[in-house]
Amino acid sequence: MSGQMMRTPLRVIDLLRHANRNHPRGEIVSRRAEGDIHRYTYADAYKRVCQLARALDRLGIAQDARVGTLAWNGYRHVELYFASAGLGAVCHTLNPRLLPQQIAWIGQHAADEILFFDASFVTLVEGIRDQLTGVRHVVLLGQCDSAVGADAAARIPDLLFYEDLISGELADELDWPIFDENQACGLCYTSGTTGDPKGVCYSNRSTVLHAYASALPDSLGLSARDVVMPVVPMFHVNAWGLPYIMPMVGGKLVLPGPALDGKSLYELCEAEQVTMAAGVPTIWLGLLDHLRTHGLSFSSLNRTVIGGSAASEAMIREFEEVHHVRVLHAWGMTETSPVGAVNQFKPVHDTLDRDARYRLQTRQGRELFGVEMRIEAETGEPIARDGKTHGRLPVKGPWVVDTYVGDVAAARQDGWFDTGDVATIDAEGYMSVVDRSKDVIKSGGEWISSIELENAAMGHPAIQEAAVIGRPHPKWVERPLMLCVLRPGHGLSSGELLAWLGERVARWWLPDAVEFVDELPHGATGKLLKARLRERYAAYRFNDQKHSTEDCS
Ligand code: AMP
Numbered sequence: 001m002s003g004q005m006m007r008t009p010l011r012v013i014d015l016l017r018h019a020n021r022n023h024p025r026g027e028i029v030s031r032r033a034e035g036d037i038h039r040y041t042y043a044d045a046y047k048r049v050c051q052l053a054r055a056l057d058r059l060g061i062a063q064d065a066r067v068g069t070l071a072w073n074g075y076r077h078v079e080l081y082f083a084s085a086g087l088g089a090v091c092h093t094l095n096p097r098l099l100p101q102q103i104a105w106i107g108q109h110a111a112d113e114i115l116f117f118d119a120s121f122v123t124l125v126e127g128i129r130d131q132l133t134g135v136r137h138v139v140l141l142g143q144c145d146s147a148v149g150a151d152a153a154a155r156i157p158d159l160l161f162y163e164d165l166i167s168g169e170l171a172d173e174l175d176w177p178i179f180d181e182n183q184a185c186g187l188c189y190t191s192g193t194t195g196d197p198k199g200v201c202y203s204n205r206s207t208v209l210h211a212y213a214s215a216l217p218d219s220l221g222l223s224a225r226d227v228v229m230p231v232v233p234m235f236h237v238n239a240w241g242l243p244y245i246m247p248m249v250g251g252k253l254v255l256p257g258p259a260l261d262g263k264s265l266y267e268l269c270e271a272e273q274v275t276m277a278a279g280v281p282t283i284w285l286g287l288l289d290h291l292r293t294h295g296l297s298f299s300s301l302n303r304t305v306i307g308g309s310a311a312s313e314a315m316i317r318e319f320e321e322v323h324h325v326r327v328l329h330a331w332g333m334t335e336t337s338p339v340g341a342v343n344q345f346k347p348v349h350d351t352l353d354r355d356a357r358y359r360l361q362t363r364q365g366r367e368l369f370g371v372e373m374r375i376e377a378e379t380g381e382p383i384a385r386d387g388k389t390h391g392r393l394p395v396k397g398p399w400v401v402d403t404y405v406g407d408v409a410a411a412r413q414d415g416w417f418d419t420g421d422v423a424t425i426d427a428e429g430y431m432s433v434v435d436r437s438k439d440v441i442k443s444g445g446e447w448i449s450s451i452e453l454e455n456a457a458m459g460h461p462a463i464q465e466a467a468v469i470g471r472p473h474p475k476w477v478e479r480p481l482m483l484c485v486l487r488p489g490h491g492l493s494s495g496e497l498l499a500w501l502g503e504r505v506a507r508w509w510l511p512d513a514v515e516f517v518d519e520l521p522h523g524a525t526g527k528l529l530k531a532r533l534r535e536r537y538a539a540y541r542f543n544d545q546k547h548s549t550e551d552c553s
Contacts, residue, residue: 009181010208013049013086015247017176020046023224023250029272030074031257031264033118033141034148037271038075042247045079047171052083054169059137061114063088063179066187068112068135070096070103070121073234073255076141076162078243080116081234085185085204086176092187093235096121097524104131106189106197110405116141116162119148120258126155139165181205187405188237190334191525199405200334202238206399210337211244213368213399218344220276220305220328224250227272227300231256231265231279232308236525237338240278240307240330262290266298273300280308280526281315285465288318289487297323305330307338307364309527310433312455316361331364331433335410335417337399340373341365341431348428362455363432364423371397374416375425387426390434390447393419422447439530441470441478448480448509450530456504457482460497462490467520468511469533471540481540482511483533485519492516512542 019026024043032038061067067084069091071077084091092110094103103124107115114137117125125138140152143163153159182203189197215222222228228246230239230253238244246253254272256265265287269277284306291297304319307330319325332338343365349357367373375383375391383391394416401410401417411417422434434440434449441448450468457466465485470478486492494514501510521529 009178010205011085011176011179011181012185012204012207012244013082013176015208015211015244016042016046016049016082019247019250023247026224026247026250027252028075028078028255029252030255031259031268032074033072033120033258035259040075042250045075045082048166049079049082049086050174051166051169051171052079053086053174053176055165056083056087056089056114058169059114059165061087061089063177064184065089065114066092066110066112068092068094068107068110068115069235070094070115070117070124071141071234072118072120072258073230073239074118074141074257075255076116077234078253078255081186081238081243085207086174088177088179088183090184090187090201093238095189095191095233095235095524096124100124100128101131102197104128106199107132108134109196110187110189110199113137114139118142118258119152122148122152122155129156179204181208186238188235188334191523191527198408198410200401200410201405202337202399206337207238207241207244209370210241210339210399211248213370214241214339214342215245215249216368218366219339219342219368220245220278220330221303221344222246222249222251222276226251226276227254227274228252229254229256229265229269229272229274229277231260231277231283233525236308237332237334240305240332240338242278260286262286262288266290266296269301270299275300276303276305277301278305278307281306281311282309282465282522282526284311284315284319288315289464291323298325301325303328305342307332308525310364310451310455311362312458313358313362314455314459316358320358327361329361329364331431333419335401335419336371336395336397339368340371340395340397340400341367343430346428360430363426363430365431366429367395367431371395371400373423373425373431375423385425385427385429387424387430387432390422390424392437393421393423393431393433395419436530439469441468441480443470443473443478443480443508444476446508450480453480453482453501453505453509453511456501457484457497459504460492460500462486462492463497464488465520467528467530467533469530469537471512471537471542473512473542479542480509480511481537481542482514483517483520483537484514486516513540 019042139160144161186202230242303326316327329343331341454466464487473479
């Protein structure tokens with residue numbers, strides 16, 4: 001017997017319709033590419049989304065059409081998310097930090113039919129326009145009647161302008177089409193560090209369910225009282241879903257545009273009284289550095305979500321002890337929409353001492369209801385949740401990818417998606433990423449976690465950032481090489497750092513060498529590019545191999 005409840009499909013456009021009815025005065029505040037601040041309400045946003053949908057329809061953008069964007073976090077980008085999804089079209093966020101030929105390849109692979117771009121990307125679009133053969137219209141996110149507009153129009157043939165495109169359209173409520181909730185609404189390509197990037201296509205259903213689960217009190221805990229600043233870009237897994245979640249709960253959304261330096265983020269955070277921010281560790285390094293240098297602190301921020309790469313204990317402590325900001329460590333991937341796990345305490349942790357709580361917070365968190373995770377041995381057998389034994393981390397759930405664009409299988413035959421991460425899960429459900437499987441260092445048949453070594457090094461007051469890679473070793477197969485960037489004005493010898501590490505990690509984990517470098521390479525989504533480091537140090541040989549053989553014995 002079927003249940004007898006309404007079969008109302010879950011649709012992305014309903015998130016904004018809900019905000020329009022229940023939070024019409026809720027705000028979206030954006031720092032525009034032009035540098036100024038733009039402010040309007042959910043009611044204003046909804047009117048413009050109706051106008052935009054009519055304009056898209058007029059241009060022949062129908063159900064399934066891919067709507068490409070090259071844009072920062074801003075209100076027009078939000079409008080594109082909702083108008084395309086509302087029509088049953090697919091908002092395809094391109095990552096402008098990739099190389100132009102990669103962007104053109106992805107735009108072609110996705111079969112984008114129209115491309116919207118911010119004024120910052122005029123030169124980029126001019127360079128790749130001819131390669132985007134399926135793109136029928138290119139639209140500048142601005143207006144014709146401006147210096148940038150005139151310049152862009154002179155360089156890009158048949159250029160359209162967003163404001164001019166929508167201004168003539170009716171802003172009345174649209175009769176949005178009803179379609180199956182599995183209809184696609186968003187598309188994002190993986191960063192493609194190995195092989196070609198792969199397209200992950202989100203559905204209306206997966207996006208709405210992800211928004212519900214992420215907003216729960218023990219997930220990101222979001223409400224109408226929150227002011228949220230996603231620093232994570234809208235072109236990287238939909239800014240972790242925050243542009244969908246905030247209209248759902250009615251809180252204020254603060255979008256930082258292209259200004260991601262510590263000073264600009266701090267000023268926006270203070271001016272708008274942000275309560276929660278979200279981003280990758282590299283962004284917070286810049287922000288914390290700015291606060292330290294100028295003796296500043298936050299007046300409203302009470303929590304920050306850190307994900308994409310591991311948050312170090314040192315960063316978690318600094319946020320908590322100096323700024324009274326709780327770090328919510330979170331884990332996810334492009335393939336998981338992205339939020340799969342968030343680290344929030346349970347009542348059983350209330351009695352833990354401070355150090356134990358910080359250690360717990362370095363774990364990536366518990367699965368959100370809907371997502372299932374497990375740890376597997378090489379044989380595929382599930383491993384006990386003991387918090388110690390590590391293995392592969394497969395996941396499954398309604399917002400986890402099944403198939404990549406182009407019908408390329410993503411999930412395994414048994415229904416699980418292999419994340420490529422190596423992790424542990426403890427008896428309370430807290431998952432901890434040990435490494436990407438390709439970054440694990442195999443020394444004498446045992447594994448060394450590069451993440452744990454990096455975190456230990458970043459606890460040293462003189463270290464700004466650290467990366468650990470495995471290098472070949474005649475006896476131990478691989479041994480760790482640590483590369484460090486010092487904080488400005490600090491000095492440290494490798495001997496001093498090794499002594500510090502010696503008190504924090506097992507002796508046989510100690511790097512065989514430490515090199516100080518000016519900077520470390522980061523990818524288009526802010527992650528350390530370990531593959532590039534391995535290439536750069538391909539010929540590296542440890543000077544003192546005796547040291548490691550003794551330590552490992
Ligand atoms: P992407 O799809 O580019 O977002 O990359 C996903 C990968 O980032 C995951 O498979 C993890 O290896 C890594 N990652 C995400 N969040 C974390 C985290 N909190 N700690 C450590 N690694 C993370």
